[in-house]
Amino acid sequence: MNRIVRLAPALLLAAAACAAPAPTGQGGTPASKVGGSVTFVATTDPDTLDLHQTSNPVSSTIFGWIYEPLIYQDLDNTYKGLLAESWAVSSDNRAITFKLRKGVTFTDGSPFNAEAVKFTFERLVRVGAKSPIFETFKNIASAEAKDETTFVLNMKEPSAPIFHDLQTAYAGILSPSAVKAANDNIGRAAVGTGPYKLKEFQTGQQITLERNADYKWPPALFANRGAPYIQELRYRVIPEPATQLAARGTRRTAASRSTTASRTASPTSASTRSARRSTTRSSARRSRAP
Numbered sequence: 319m320n321r322i323v324r325l326a327p328a329l330l331l332a333a334a335a336c337a338a339p340a341p342t343g344q345g346g347t348p349a350s351k352v353g354g355s356v357t358f359v360a361t362t363d364p365d366t367l368d369l370h371q372t373s374n375p376v377s378s379t380i381f382g383w384i385y386e387p388l389i390y391q392d393l394d395n396t397y398k399g400l401l402a403e404s405w406a407v408s409s410d411n412r413a414i415t416f417k418l419r420k421g422v423t424f425t426d427g428s429p430f431n432a433e434a435v436k437f438t439f440e441r442l443v444r445v446g447a448k449s450p451i452f453e454t455f456k457n458i459a460s461a462e463a464k465d466e467t468t469f470v471l472n473m474k475e476p477s478a479p480i481f482h483d484l485q486t487a488y489a490g491i492l493s494p495s496a497v498k499a500a501n502d503n504i505g506r507a508a509v510g511t512g513p514y515k516l517k518e519f520q521t522g523q524q525i526t527l528e529r530n531a532d533y534k535w536p537p538a539l540f541a542n543r544g545a546p547y548i549q550e551l552r553y554r555v556i557p558e559p560a561t562q563l564a565a566r567g568t569r570r571t572a573a574s575r576s577t578t579a580s581r582t583a584s585p586t587s588a589s590t591r592s593a594r595r596s597t598t599r600s601s602a603r604r605s606r607a608p
Contacts, residue, residue, distance in 0.1 A: 352529070355550035359562050363522050363555045366505035369488050370446035378487040380553055383527055385490025385510035388416055388435065389481065390537070397481050398537060401430060401491055401511065402469075411476035412459075418467040422535050424493035425515040432463035437494040439471070445502075451483040511535075513546045527551040 364377035369385055372378070388402040399405075402416040422430035439461045446452045457477050462470040473480070483489060496509035506519045513536075514527040533545040556562045 351547040353549050355552055356548055357552040357554055360525075360553045360555050361557055364525065367508040367516065367519070368505045369449070369490055370442050371448050371505065373448055373450045380525055380527070381490065381508055382487035383514040383551065384508045384512045384516060385487065385492070386512045387485055387487070387489040387491065389485045391482075391485045397485060400537065412473045414471045414480070416469045416471070418469060419535055420467060422511050423532065424496065424509055424511055425530055426493050426496045426509045428493050428495040430491065430511055431466045432469040434491055434494055435469045436461045436463045437497075438492045441492065441497070449488050451486060451488045454479050454483045514551060517550070522555055524555065525553045
């Protein structure tokens with residue numbers, strides 16, 4: 319399978335999730351279903367895959383497959399745990415204590431833990447002025463890693479939008495070791511815990527993501543309990559509509575159904591995340607069974 323589409327990624331990948339069980343391979347994914355690729359059109363070049371250095375929706379759509387946040391917003395608009403299993407809010411609404419999921423690893427092999435969450439949010443406050451969630455995180459008084467699986471977010475004042483912002487792609491958790499290895503220059507070296515990892519970044523041409531074969535921590539409601547089925551996701555940078563159609567040859571169905579969402583939807587938004595997780599984590603986005 320190798321298709322060029324402009325449909326919202328969530329819709330396409332949700333459809334890919336509806337399949338009968340098969341013998342499982344690495345990561346718990348049916349081995350017979352793994353393979354192929356899907357190519358999306360990006361109308362502009364993503365400026366960076368550093369989630370703290372951009373508000374570009376094309377960038378967030380792509381890095382939303384790579385990074386994962388602590389929580390997600392389900393289709394019923396309630397917040398559910400992703401990298402966090404549960405949380406408790408203090409009586410004065412100024413502190414949130416998260417219990418983190420065990421057994422999660424970044425794609426560089428390093429462990430996901432409370433120190434990684436602390437590192438990520440402290441970096442966001444320090445360098446994240448371009449991030450759309452920066453104003454919310456300026457209200458953070460401190461971040462504490464109590465132990466490997468306990469993280470506390472202390473706020474200066476109660477914050478109404480904090481959970482909304484925590485479920486976005488921009489609140490994804492970084493690998494501290496990967497950031498340090500890249501000397502903090504992760505715009506072309508994105509490493510997260512998500513169902514896909516960065517394979518190639520060709521500026522002005524194409525970004526290629528490949529499945530994270532070790533992915534095995536989707537939300538409980540998804541049938542696919544392991545890694546995505548689709549081997550690669552490709553985002554081709556094609557600004558001109560006529561060129562987009564030419565790239566698809568004579569088949570015009572997907573292009574004729576395209577919507578603004580195909581250019582702006584992030585895999586971490588409520589509907590996109592739940593649908594995307596069917597693909598890997600999709601319900602057949604979240605946020606995924608290719």
